[in-house]
Amino acid sequence: MEMKEMEKESRLVRKKALDMVYKAKAGCLASSLSTVEILTVLYDKMLTDGDRFILSKGHGCLALYAILADLGQFSKKHLDNFCLDGALLGGHPEITTPGIEASTGSLGHGLPIATGITLANKIDNKPNHVYCLLGDGECNEGSVWEAAMFAGQHKLNNLIAIVDYNKLQSSGRSDEIINMHPFADKWRAFNWNAIEVDGHDINGIITAFHKCLEETEKPSVIIAHTVKGKGVSFIENNPEWHSLIPTEDQYHKALEELCEKQL
Amino acid sequence: MRKAAIKAIYELAAKEERVILLLGDVGSWLHRRFKADFPDRFYNVGIAEANVVGISAGLALAGKLPYIYGISTFMTGRCFDQIRVDLCLQNLPVKIIGVSCGTVYAPFGPTHHSIEDIATMRSLPNMTIFSPCDAIETEKIIRDTRHHDGPVYVRLPFEEKQGVHEECRFVEGVPELIKDGIDAVLLATGRLVYSSLLAAKILGEDNIDCAVINIHTVKPINEKALIDMVDEMPIFTVEDHNIIGGLGSAVSEILCENGFSGRFKRIGIADKFSSIYGSLDYLDEMNGLSPAKIAETVVKCIAK
Numbered sequence: 182m183e184m185k186e187m188e189k190e191s192r193l194v195r196k197k198a199l200d201m202v203y204k205a206k207a208g209c210l211a212s213s214l215s216t217v218e219i220l221t222v223l224y225d226k227m228l229t230d231g232d233r234f235i236l237s238k239g240h241g242c243l244a245l246y247a248i249l250a251d252l253g254q255f256s257k258k259h260l261d262n263f264c265l266d267g268a269l270l271g272g273h274p275e276i277t278t279p280g281i282e283a284s285t286g287s288l289g290h291g292l293p294i295a296t297g298i299t300l301a302n303k304i305d306n307k308p309n310h311v312y313c314l315l316g317d318g319e320c321n322e323g324s325v326w327e328a329a330m331f332a333g334q335h336k337l338n339n340l341i342a343i344v345d346y347n348k349l350q351s352s353g354r355s356d357e358i359i360n361m362h363p364f365a366d367k368w369r370a371f372n373w374n375a376i377e378v379d380g381h382d383i384n385g386i387i388t389a390f391h392k393c394l395e396e397t398e399k400p401s402v403i404i405a406h407t408v409k410g411k412g413v414s415f416i417e418n419n420p421e422w423h424s425l426i427p428t429e430d431q432y433h434k435a436l437e438e439l440c441e442k443q444l
Numbered sequence: 445m446r447k448a449a450i451k452a453i454y455e456l457a458a459k460e461e462r463v464i465l466l467l468g469d470v471g472s473w474l475h476r477r478f479k480a481d482f483p484d485r486f487y488n489v490g491i492a493e494a495n496v497v498g499i500s501a502g503l504a505l506a507g508k509l510p511y512i513y514g515i516s517t518f519m520t521g522r523c524f525d526q527i528r529v530d531l532c533l534q535n536l537p538v539k540i541i542g543v544s545c546g547t548v549y550a551p552f553g554p555t556h557h558s559i560e561d562i563a564t565m566r567s568l569p570n571m572t573i574f575s576p577c578d579a580i581e582t583e584k585i586i587r588d589t590r591h592h593d594g595p596v597y598v599r600l601p602f603e604e605k606q607g608v609h610e611e612c613r614f615v616e617g618v619p620e621l622i623k624d625g626i627d628a629v630l631l632a633t634g635r636l637v638y639s640s641l642l643a644a645k646i647l648g649e650d651n652i653d654c655a656v657i658n659i660h661t662v663k664p665i666n667e668k669a670l671i672d673m674v675d676e677m678p679i680f681t682v683e684d685h686n687i688i689g690g691l692g693s694a695v696s697e698i699l700c701e702n703g704f705s706g707r708f709k710r711i712g713i714a715d716k717f718s719s720i721y722g723s724l725d726y727l728d729e730m731n732g733l734s735p736a737k738i739a740e741t742v743v744k745c746i747a748k
Contacts, residue, residue: 276534282505283501283505283530283534284529284530284533284534287525287529289494290525290526290529290530292498293494293498293499293501293502293530294498294501294502294505294530295502296495296498296499296502297498297499297500297501297502297503297504297505297506298502298503298505298506299502300487300499300502300503301503301505301506301508302506304484304485304508305506323494324494324498327494327495327498328495328498328499330490330492331489331490331492331495331499
């Protein structure tokens with residue numbers, strides 16, 4: 182896709198995420214909205230045959246579902262049934278769903294799993310990459326750093342983590358709960374290549390990924406500075422919106438901001 | 445039994461390239477032959493149990509057959525969520541070999557005892573649990589795990605006091621009659637199968653003819669096979685594990701649901717930490733798990 186198409190795709194993905202949450206009265210909308218550009222770039226520009234992507238911040242799955250549906254992994258009607266009785270798609274992704282590589286939702290699991298897949302690729306001399314998207318609050322979990330230490334120790338340069346660094350977690354501002362700053366330095370201390378980028382700048386994200394592909398000695402992490410709730414003004418950076426469901430009025434206002442067409 | 449496990453894992457790796465061995469910084473010296481001969485398939489992940497399991501899940505997703513070797517209590521307790529979600533929910537072929545189960549780490553104290561592992565692992569869908577009673581059985585069980593498509597937990601002490609089998613008759617899930625008897629039956633698991641045989645000998649001197657059955661597969665137990673083997677005689681379960689949630693609970697579930705109305709008692713750790721140090725024989729005596737104490741419990745129960 183060209184830049185304009187990717188921007189349009191990002192808006193459409195946001196609209197679908199909003200629709201899903203509004204209809205189901207369930208789902209983590211704000212956490213999904215901050216992932217959109219990262220995932221759009223990943224699926225359009227980066228992932229090749231044999232590569233894998235693990236969404237470690239499983240609660241932020243709405244954008245991923247929309248993108249997987251667009252790619253034909255499953256019918257788009259499943260987006261309409263999100264969280265409804267007997268639905269294929271629920272609040273956290275399951276490995277049994279086409280296109281989903283791991284069952285996540287319990288935080289801190291994705292990076293160790295991604296590390297294991299990367300290790301298997303290394304054993305088999307496969308050149309494939311494994312990408313893993315984490316939340317910043319998720320990085321409170323010790324298991325994230327256990328995996329980081331192992332990956333750094335074993336120089337798993339085909340492992341590329343991305344942290345959706347939106348500075349909020351479910352109870353509020355991350356720096357008031359566990360302040361991760363200086364965040365990039367923490368990764369570098371464990372022998373990672375750390376790159377910081379605006380998490381909504383498509384060109385910046387593409388450049389960052391390509392820099393990671395050039396790395397031959399270390400795993401890489403892209404620290405994507407994002408806005409939780411990006412795209413809807415009253416949700417952006419608002420800690421209250423971690424698990425809020427839009428009212429009818431809010432839904433329509435959000436739609437207006439995202440696109441012209443309403444349900 | 446630990447040596448048998450190490451030998452079996454090595455032989456599996458020699459035949460099957462997909463086998464990967466992961467340690468939680470335990471047993472590196474014991475697995476030195478594996479490390480020397482298969483260096484690209486040996487990983488000491490460090491003292492990081494959650495990561496060991498997570499990495500194993502990733503390896504399995506990529507088509508490998510991971511074997512984890514670690515201390516029972518840590519490799520089941522510290523990473524319970526990883527076992528639950530990464531291995532059981534995703535039903536991946538990862539094998540956890542947990543050594544020093546029960547109170548085997550007697551001199552080290554209760555932080556190193558594993559008296560909850562059967563309870564926790566049993567509660568997980570898709571998990572299979574083996575508890576072999578001697579080296580021969582250990583080797584057979586671990587060899588067979590190669591064909592398991594889902595997660596497996598093998599619970600081991602260090603070494604057997606004495607072998608129970610001359611020849612292995614292991615059939616997964618099916619309780620094994622080691623000694624027949626008509627007055628009572630001891631359903632035992634792991635190292636206490638041998639202790640139960642000694643207890644049965646003591647009981648024999650009191651004219652109590654006690655059967656001993658080896659429960660090597662704690663989950664799933666073949667219910668029909670178990671019910672067919674016991675009748676209304678007094679039944680005792682014997683385990684180096686908390687009486688809550690372990691073998692005793694598993695057997696009682698089956699007996700209750702099949703209308704058993706005879707006498708039943710769980711012999712095991714009485715829901716307390718063994719905050720004492722000493723030899724394993726000493727702890728067994730204190731915990732009522734020595735052959736003499738097992739026999740004493742049977743006599744008291746039958747006499748009521």
